[in-house]
Amino acid sequence: MVKVNGEEIDIAGKTLSEYLSSANFDMQRIAVERNGDIVPRAQYDKTTLADGDSVEVVSFVGGG
Numbered sequence: 001m002v003k004v005n006g007e008e009i010d011i012a013g014k015t016l017s018e019y020l021s022s023a024n025f026d027m028q029r030i031a032v033e034r035n036g037d038i039v040p041r042a043q044y045d046k047t048t049l050a051d052g053d054s055v056e057v058v059s060f061v062g063g064g
Contacts, residue, residue, distance in 0.1 A: 017044035
């Protein structure tokens, strides 16, 4: 199980980009932290999620 934004989800073994796509995140408007470290966008395809990982996905919203 992987904790994503505080919720346990069974996505261990998927890449970060696979999860983000399946969850319909706008890849251009998010930042991702895995186990306390920011994951560069170029590494999303190469980052495989493992049991016990903690992921925070932050969406940027424009406004004024």
